[in-house]
Amino acid sequence: MWAAIVVIGALTFTYRWSFIILFERLNVPPWLRGALRFVPIAALTAIITPELVLHGGSLDLSLSNTRMIAGVVATIVALWTRNVLATIAIGMAALWALNAFLK
Amino acid sequence: MDELKTTRLREFMRGAATELPMMLGVVPFGLIFGVAVNAAMMPAIPAQATSSIIFAGASQMIFARLFGEGAPLFTIVLTAAIINLRHVLYSASIAPFLKPFSRKWKFLLAYLLTDEAYAIAISHMETLPPNAPLLRWHKQWYVFGAGFTLWLGWQISTAVGIFIGGQIPPSWSLDFSLPLTFIAIVVPALRDRAGIAAAAAAGICAVAAAAMPLKLGLVTATLLGIAIGMLVEARFGAVKMEKAS
Structure with missing residues (x-):
């Protein structure tokens, strides 16, 4: 187990370090700079959506899927307030309220 | 205090303060990692070591889950390697902004480059003028402030989670704090x-x-x-x- 932890740790650090060192000498070509703008948006959305609409491995788009509804509520709050604290707090409260009423 | 130290401290505090609201999502996720560790019967020391050595929540979560299922270590390593691949993209994206700083700084800031710290750092850097003198403005301290705040919050919350994890009921749905944190990052972007x-x-x-x-x-x-x-x-x-x- 320790070996796995150290290997993953070293690998993750190498990932994080790779381009910071590589771009020390090289200049980032403009097209790549354009592509990198989409990195956080694409990577994080790809983590978010399965958490909201997959239930035990299968797609659940019904109104009884409280995580999806709470996710939509959080998205609206984020659009409206652009506030991290409000988004997380209201999103979590929405999930608890929906679970209390619907389950 | 001389002007240099004041500037550094101010940048560090600004980074830390911008990162702070993320804690509302990060701390519950740290606690829920503790729940996963307890469920997987993973010993406390190596579990906490994943927080400091790997320092990437989603992959630590998978680590605990796969460990509990008795998956081979090779599978655990490969899965974590793929989940964490997005950090290569973060590295490429932040690299132009870290260019002026010393090797030591790059090493430290690379270690601290998590989803949440990256999000705060990159959105701050993008608000600066294109040819801003990042070195003279001590912007490495801003990134460090954000990264260190997240690091500290993660170390403490996972430690507490590992300690009390067995007592957090699943009905609290604390794992939902991860997608919520990411929604709070993505939507304004x-x-x-x-x-x-x-x-x-x-x-x-x-x-x-x-x-x-x-x-x-x-x-x-x-x-x-x-x-x-x-x-x-x-x-x-x-x-x-x-x-x-």
Whole structure:
């Protein structure tokens, strides 16, 4: 187990370090700079959506899927307030309220 | 205190303060990691060591889950290697801004480059003028402030989680704090058509590809999202609402 932890740790650090060192000498070509703008948006959305609409491995788009509804509520709050604290707090409260009423 | 120290401290505190609201999502996720560790019967010391050595929540979560299922170590390493691949993209994206700093700083800031710290750092850097003297403004301290705050919050919350994890009821749904934190990061960043297209493509693809082996769906969806974003931008142009000068 320790070996796995150290290997993953070293690998993750190498990932994080790779381009910071590589771009020390090289200049980032403009097209790549354009592509990198989409990195956080694409990577994080790809983590978010399965958490909201997959239930035990299968797609659940019904109104009884409280995580999806709470996710939509959080998205609206984020659009409206652009506030991290409000988004997380209201999103979590929405999930608890929906679970209390619907389950 | 001389002016130099004041500037450094001010940048550090600004980074830390901007990172602080993220804690509302990060701390519950740290606690829920503790729940996963307890459920997997993983010993406390190596579990906490994943927080300091790996320091990437989603992959630590998978580590605990797979360990509990008795998966071979090779599978655990490979899965974590794929889940964490997005950090290569973060590295490339932040690299131009870290260029002026020393090797030691790069080493330290690379170690601290998590989802949440990256999000805060990159959105701050992008508000600065293109030729801003990052070195003279001590911007490495801003990134360090954000990264260190997250690091400390994560170490403490996972330690507490490992300690009390068995007593947190699943009905609290604390794991939901991860997607909520990411929603709080992503939604304000959707400022133009290309960005929205990238998010939509990545989101839909991630769901469709969720069944792909070894969590490859995440990487596939990210790359597809980037490609769609670029296509839309090439077709319609960048309609940015910021920095209209």
